[in-house]
Amino acid sequence: MNKKVPIxxxxxxxxxxxxxxxxxxxxxxxxxxxxISSSNDPQTITQALPAYIILIDGLIEGDPDDEELLMASxxxxxxxxxxxxxQSDLVxxxxxxxxxxxxxxxxxxxxxxxxRAQKAICIYKEKYCxxxxxxxxxxxxxxxxxxxxxxxxxxxxxxxxxxxQVNTDDWNAMAQIAxxxxxxxxxVASNETIDNGNAHxxxxxxxxxxxxxxxxxxxxGKQHFESAIRISSNTNLMxxxxxxxxxxxxxFNEKLHDKLIIEILSNKNTDLSYGxxxxxxxxxxxxxxxxxxxYF
Numbered sequence: 439m440n441k442k443v444p445i446x447x448x449x450x451x452x453x454x455x456x457x458x459x460x461x462x463x464x465x466x467x468x469x470x471x472x473x474i475s476s477s478n479d480p481q482t483i484t485q486a487l488p489a490y491i492i493l494i495d496g497l498i499e500g501d502p503d504d505e506e507l508l509m510a511s512x513x514x515x516x517x518x519x520x521x522x523x524x525q526s527d528l529v530x531x532x533x534x535x536x537x538x539x540x541x542x543x544x545x546x547x548x549x550x551x552x553x554r555a556q557k558a559i560c561i562y563k564e565k566y567c568x569x570x571x572x573x574x575x576x577x578x579x580x581x582x583x584x585x586x587x588x589x590x591x592x593x594x595x596x597x598x599x600x601x602x603q604v605n606t607d608d609w610n611a612m613a614q615i616a617x618x619x620x621x622x623x624x625x626v627a628s629n630e631t632i633d634n635g636n637a638h639x640x641x642x643x644x645x646x647x648x649x650x651x652x653x654x655x656x657x658x659g660k661q662h663f664e665s666a667i668r669i670s671s672n673t674n675l676m677x678x679x680x681x682x683x684x685x686x687x688x689x690f691n692e693k694l695h696d697k698l699i700i701e702i703l704s705n706k707n708t709d710l711s712y713g714x715x716x717x718x719x720x721x722x723x724x725x726x727x728x729x730x731x732x733y734f
Contacts, residue, residue, distance in 0.1 A: 467494075467506070467507075467510040467513075470490060470514075471510075471513060474487075474517055474714060475713060475714055475715070476713040476714070477713055477714045477717075478713045478714065478716075478717045479717075480521055480524060480528065480714060480717055480718055480721075481528070483517075483521060483714060484518070484521040484522070484525075487514060487517065487518040487521065488518065490514055491511065491514050491515060491518060494507060494510055494511045494514060495511065498511060503561055505558045505561045505562055505590075508554045508555070508557055508558035508561075509554075509555065509558050509590070509593050511551070511554055512551045512552075512554050512555045512558070512593065512597050513593070515547045515548070515550060515551040515554075516547075516548065516551050516596065516597060516600045518547060519543075519544045519547040519548050519551070519600060519604065520600070520718075521718075522540050522543060522544055522547075523540065523544055523604070524718050524721065524722070525540055526540070526725070527718070527721045527722045527724075527725040528721055530728075541604065544604040545604050545605065548597070548600050548601040548603075548604050548605075549601065551597045551600065551601070552570065552597045552598060552600075552601040554597075555593065555594040555597035555598070556568070556569065556570060556594065558590070558593075558594070559590055559591070559593075559594045562587075562590050563587065565580050566580065566587075566591070566594070569594070569598075569617075569621075570598060570614065570617075574616055574617055574620070577617050577620060577621070578620065581620065581621055581624050582624075584624055584625070584628060585628055588625055588628055588629055588632060589632075591621065591624075591625060592625050592632055592633065592637060595618060595621045595622050595625065595637075595640070596640065598614070598618045598621075599618055599622070599640045599643070599644065602614060602615065602618065602644075602647075603643070603647075606647065612647075612648070615644055615647070615648075618644065619641065619644050619645070622637055622640055622641050622644065623641065625637050626638060626641065630665065630669065631669055634669060634670050634674065635665065635666040635667075635668070635669030635670050635674065635677070636666065636674070636677075638662040638663070638665040638666035638669065638677075639662070639663065639666045639674070639676070639677045639680060641658075641659070641662040642659045642660070642662035642663035642666065642677070642680065642681065642684065642685065643659070643680055643684050644659070645658045645659030645662065646659035646660075646684035646685045646688050647684065649688060654688070656684075656685055656688050656689055659684065659685050660681075660685050663677055663678075663680070663681035663685060664681075667681070673716075674715070674716075675702045675705055675715070675716040675719035675720065675723075676715045676716065676718065676719040676722075678698045678701060678702050678719065678723075679698070679702060679719040679722040679723050679726070681694075681698055682694070682695045682698040682699055682723070682726055683722070683726060686698065687726075687733060690734065692730070692734040695726070695730065695734070696730070698723075699723045699726055699727050699730075702719055702720060702723040703720065703723055703724070703727075705720075
């Protein structure tokens with residue numbers, strides 16, 4: 439008679455298999471990332487991710503200097519933090535104490551992700567060590583001729599942006615916007631289509647995160663959002679949602695805001711590569727639509 443294998447035994451077997459060969463680890467993490475990206479069920483992904491984060495943590499315990507494992511962990515923690523942040527869009531009238539709880543958990547996740555991203559890129563190449571702790575002038579000296587390093591620099595930069603996004607109440611974090619913008623701009627200048635144009639989305643947010651009167655550059659942010667939409671051939675709905683949230687609202691452009699929301703909600707694209715992102719974009723668009731009368 440067949441008996442079910444207890445889940446902890448199944449996980450132990452999986453860890454043993456993954457530890458036995460780096461090829462399995464790469465295949466597992468790549469397939470996991472693909473499964474997450476193509477899902478249209480954010481609630482299930484949100485519930486499942488903590489187990490995989492802990493699984494990768496266990497693998498890192500066995501090999502703490504594995505650059506690929508560190509970056510796989512960064513990707514999962516950033517994804518989970520983003521999904522947690524979407525709860526206020528998914529759940530109408532989420533209590534304030536729940537919102538604060540989510541924000542605190544996001545800060546913990548993104549802090550850990552950034553530390554691991556910094557460690558991974560330092561292992562990859564010594565000149566990239568301590569990028570988040572050095573002066574702007576020194577970053578300018580180090581970030582040059584980056585063509586062969588774009589992929590890992592982009593991964594590290596996304597972890598840095600994600601950390602800044604959950605720490606907008608900390609002026610020490612906000613003071614680092616210039617550094618991360620410079621890195622992202624170098625990446626875009628070298629290859630603007632990386633991650634299907636999402637580097638432009640990050641730059642759109644970074645330039646629109648604070649008003650022009652306080653040093654923000656929302657008009658540059660607008661250009662980046664539009665570039666991301668162009669590069670994705672109009673399939674990245676989150677680029678439109680963040681365009682509405684960060685630029686249109688910051689500049690009180692109600693007409694653009696409503697246009698973007700309508701485009702998102704009427705979109706019929708079924709590109710699986712944007713499954714989860716576009717599902718969350720639709721949820722965010724509905725949330726923005728609900729709150730628009732109180733905002734404008």
